[in-house]
Amino acid sequence: LINLKDGDVVYIKPGVIHSYISGNCLECMTNSDLVIRGGLTNKQIDKLNFIKYINYKNNYPIILEKEFINYNIISYSYYKMKYFKILFIKLRPGEIINYLFSEKYFTSCIVISTNNKVKIKGKKNEKKKASIKNFRKGTVFFIAPNIVVTIANLYSNEEDGDKEFVLYCATA
Secondary structure, eight states, X not given: OOOOOTTOOEEOOTTBXXXXXSSOOOOOOOSOXXXXXXXXXXXXXXXXXXXXXXXXXXXXXXXXXXXXXXXXXXXXXXXXXXXXXEEEEEEOTTOEEEEEOOSSSOEEEEEEEEETTEEEEEXXXXXXXXXXXXXXXXXXEEEOTTOXXXXXXXXXXXXXXXXXXXXXXXXX
């Protein structure tokens, strides 16, 4: 059993049984149809394959190292996972950031907290490539490689929604 603090990120090796007892979590994994459920869910359970493939060794989750990129961005990584990291981004009202998420790989993002005044724009070689407006909590989007992204939180009052904009991203 491991108790996580707000903002902790853990790495669990493939094939290791895991669950969470309380609280909220985001689970990020490679695209696969190899999820095998052993119980405690209303989804399809496959006990035979679960028993066949589960890793029974003592595998303790690894709490990932935090690296503060700047005031708004925290990067979480594990030295054995060369091509994977989690980014936590928080913008308070009036804050704007410019960030290159990855030079070579796509980045997947999920919005956790937002308001209707947040704007996201992407540029490549000083040319506007895309923009996103009016997204909601739970919105998922992808950022192409080598795109400099500008995120602006232009919150001005309670009618706009949540004060802070919070985003989690997975990239290499």
